[in-house]
Amino acid sequence: MxxxxxxxxxxxxxxxxxxxxxxxxxxxxxxxxxxxxxxxxxxxxxxxxxxxxxxxxxxxxxxxxxxxxxxxxxxxxxxxxxxxxxxxxxxxxxxxxxxxxxExxxxxxxxxxxxxxxxxxxxxxxxxxxxxxxxxxxxxxxxxxxxxxxxxxxxxxxxxxxxxxxxxxxxxxxxxxGGDLKYHIYNVGEKGLEIKRVIFYSAQICCGILHLHSLNILYRDMKPENVLLDDNGNCRLSDLGLAVKVKEGQPINTRAGTNGYMAPEILKEENYSYPVDWFAMGCSVYEMIAAQTPFRDPKEKPNKDEVKRKTLEDPVTFNHPNFTPETKDICKLFLAKKPEERLGSRSNDDDPRKHNFFSSINFNRLEAEMVDPPFVPDPSxxxxxxxxxxxxxxxxxxxxxxxxxxxxxxxxxxxxxxxxxxxxxxxxxxxxxxxxxxxxxxxxxxxxxxxxxxxxxxxx
Missing domain, CATH: 3.30.200.20 (Phosphorylase Kinase; domain 1)
Incomplete structure (x- = not known):
C-alpha cells in the first residue's frame, strides 16, 4: 500500500x-x-x-x-x-x-x-x-x-x-x-517529543484550529500526521480534505476522521460540531508526549472495535514519565467524553490558549511569527x-x-x-x-x- x-x-x-x-x-x-x-x-x-x-x-x-x-x-x-x-x-x-x-x-x-x-x-x-x-x-x-x-x-x-x-x-x-509531526514522533531520535516542542507545536495548532472555527469550518482530521513543519521549524495544519462548513440548522453526523482520534459523539453517530476538533487535539498532545494515542496500546494488535470501546468508556491514563501536571490536566480537559465539558467548548469564551499548559507562550508574538521554534529541521x-x-x-x-x-x-x-x-x-x-x-x-x-x-x- x-x-x-x-x-x-x-x-x-x-x-x-x-x-x-x-x-x-x-x-x-x-x-x-x-x-x-x-x-x-x-x-x-x-x-x-x-x-x-x-x-x-x-x-x-x-x-x-x-x-x-x-x-x-x-x-x-x-x-x-x-x-x-x-x-x-x-x-x-x-x-x-x-x-x-x-484538521x-x-x-x-x-x-x-x-x-x-x-x-x-x-x-x-x-x-x-x-x-x-x-x-x-x-x-x-x-x-x-x-x-x-x-x-x-x-x-x-x-x-x-x-x-x-x-x-x-x-x-x-x-x-x-520539515516532515510531519508523526514522523518526528516515531522516527527522529527517541520516540516522543521534548515538552518544549510539544507546547510550541500545540500552541500553533490551537491557533490554526481557532482560525478555522472562526470561519465556521470544522477540521475533522486533526492528527500529528497532518501537521507539517516548514524550513524554520514552524508547523501548519494540512490536508483539509475532510473539512466541512458548519451551517446553522444543518446538523453534521457523518462519520469522518481517523480511528483513534475521533470523538465519542462521532463514534456514536450523533450530531457533532467544533468540540470534535478539540478531542482530536487532546489525542495529538498525548501522542506527542507518549508516542501512542490515549486509547490504543501499541503492544496490542490494532482493533477498531476495541479502540472505539476504550474511547467511549475508559478514562485516560498517563503512564509516560514525561507527562507534567499541566499536560495531564489539558489532556483530560480535551479528552472529556461529553462535548459540553471539553476544553474549548464549555462556554462561548472558553479559549484553550488560556490554560496553564501554555503559560510560557506569548500568543501575540507567536501569531506574528516572532517566536523562535525550539527545533529547526536540517535542510539536507x-x-x-x-x-x-x-x-x-x-x-x-x-x-x-x-x-x-x-x-x-x-x-x-x-x-x-x-x-x-x-x-x-x-x-x-x-x-x-x-x-x-x-x-x-x-x-x-x-x-x-x-x-x-x-x-x-x-x-x-
Whole structure:
C-alpha cells in the first residue's frame, strides 16, 4: 500500500533541494521573465477590482498584502499622517511585547514546483481526475479548494493557485519540507517529543484550529500526521480534505476522521460540531508526549472495535514519565467524553490558549511569527520514510468525463488566490520591480474584444 505521507515529503523535499541549487542560466531566465512583466493600465482593471474586492478598511488596508503596503506608503507620504503611522507601529509593537497580558479519503501526489516569474517554491497537490470520479470525490476536492481559499493563517497551509491539466486537478500550496509531526514522533531520535516542542507545536495548532472555527469550518482530521513543519521549524495544519462548513440548522453526523482520534459523539453517530476538533487535539498532545494515542496500546494488535470501546468508556491514563501536571490536566480537559465539558467548548469564551499548559507562550508574538521554534529541521535531511516504502499509483481505467464533470473542473481551476499571490509578489521583490518608475519593461499589456491578457497570468 502506498504511504502518502512519505511520498509527499520525499518528493517535495528532494525537488526543493534541487531547485535551490539554481544555475546561472536559471537565474538569467528568471530575470528575463520578470523583465517581461508589466502592470495593466489603472483604467483597465479599476472596475474589476471594485467588483471583486470588499470595500472596507479591514479588507483593503489589513487583509490584502498589497493594499496594506500601499496604505502605509500613503501615510508616509503625507506629513500630517505621519503620526498615524507612528501610532499604528507603536500599537503593533505594544501588542507583541513580551509579557503583555492580553484538521485519507482522496489519494494524491505531491511534488515541489517553482513559479517561473517569481522563483517562489510551492508544493503541488495533484488529484487524479479519473480516480476522483471513480470514488465520487469530485465534490469533496472542490470543497477542499473552496475552504483553502478562505483560510489565511500562518498556522495552516495556504492555497496560492488552483488549476487543472488534462489528467489532474492541482492545488498549489505552501511548501513544507520539515516532515510531519508523526514522523518526528516515531522516527527522529527517541520516540516522543521534548515538552518544549510539544507546547510550541500545540500552541500553533490551537491557533490554526481557532482560525478555522472562526470561519465556521470544522477540521475533522486533526492528527500529528497532518501537521507539517516548514524550513524554520514552524508547523501548519494540512490536508483539509475532510473539512466541512458548519451551517446553522444543518446538523453534521457523518462519520469522518481517523480511528483513534475521533470523538465519542462521532463514534456514536450523533450530531457533532467544533468540540470534535478539540478531542482530536487532546489525542495529538498525548501522542506527542507518549508516542501512542490515549486509547490504543501499541503492544496490542490494532482493533477498531476495541479502540472505539476504550474511547467511549475508559478514562485516560498517563503512564509516560514525561507527562507534567499541566499536560495531564489539558489532556483530560480535551479528552472529556461529553462535548459540553471539553476544553474549548464549555462556554462561548472558553479559549484553550488560556490554560496553564501554555503559560510560557506569548500568543501575540507567536501569531506574528516572532517566536523562535525550539527545533529547526536540517535542510539536507529528507524527513520521510525510505523510498522503498513508497509504491507507484496504478492507472485508473474505464472512466469517462461528461459535461457535468467538465463544469466542476472549471469551477476548481480559478487560478491565483489573491492574498497569497499578493504576498508572493511582495516577498520575491517583484512588486517593487513593477512599481519602479525607472524600470524598462519588454512586456506588453493588451486587450481586444473585451478580453484582458497579462504576462503575469501565465504562472505555471
Amino acid at each position: 502506498c504511504d502518502m505521507g512519505g511520498l509527499d515529503n520525499l518528493i517535495a523535499n528532494t525537488a526543493y533541494l534541487q531547485a535551490r541549487k539554481s544555475s546561472e542560466g536559471d537565474l538569467r531566465e528568471l530575470q528575463k521573465r520578470r523583465k517581461s512583466l508589466s502592470l495593466p493600465p489603472p483604467d483597465v482593471c479599476r472596475k474589476e477590482i471594485k467588483d471583486t474586492i470588499i470595500l472596507d478598511f479591514q479588507s483593503i488596508c489589513v487583509d490584502q498584502p498589497i493594499g496594506r503596503r500601499q496604505f502605509r506608503d500613503f501615510l508616509k507620504s503625507v506629513p500630517e499622517y505621519l503620526m498615524v503611522q507612528e501610532l499604528l507601529d507603536e500599537i503593533h509593537d505594544w501588542e507583541l511585547e513580551e509579557g503583555s497580558a492580553k 485519507q479519503l482522496l489519494q494524491s501526489l505531491v511534488c515541489a514546483i517553482q513559479v517561473k516569474n517569481t522563483g517562489q517554491m510551492y508544493a503541488c497537490k495533484k488529484l487524479d481526475k479519473k480516480r476522483l470520479k471513480k470514488k465520487n470525490g469530485e465534490k469533496m476536492a472542490l470543497l477542499e479548494k473552496e475552504i483553502l481559499e478562505k483560510v489565511h493563517s500562518p498556522f495552516i497551509v495556504s492555497l496560492a493557485y488552483a488549476y487543472e491539466t488534462k489528467t489532474h486537478l492541482c492545488l498549489v500550496m505552501t511548501i513544507m519540507n 535531511v529528507v524527513y520521510a520514510k525510505d523510498i522503498a516504502d513508497i509504491a507507484d499509483f496504478s492507472e485508473v481505467k474505464g472512466i469517462d468525463f461528461d459535461e457535468k464533470d467538465n463544469k466542476l473542473f472549471k469551477r476548481f481551476a480559478t487560478g491565483a488566490v489573491p492574498i497569497s499571490w499578493q504576498q508572493e509578489i511582495i516577498d520575491t521583490g517583484l512588486y517593487d520591480e513593477l512599481n519602479d518608475p525607472n524600470r524598462q519593461s519588454s512586456g506588453k499589456y493588451s486587450f481586444s474584444d473585451g478580453e484582458k491578457k497579462s504576462g503575469v497570468c501565465s504562472i505555471i
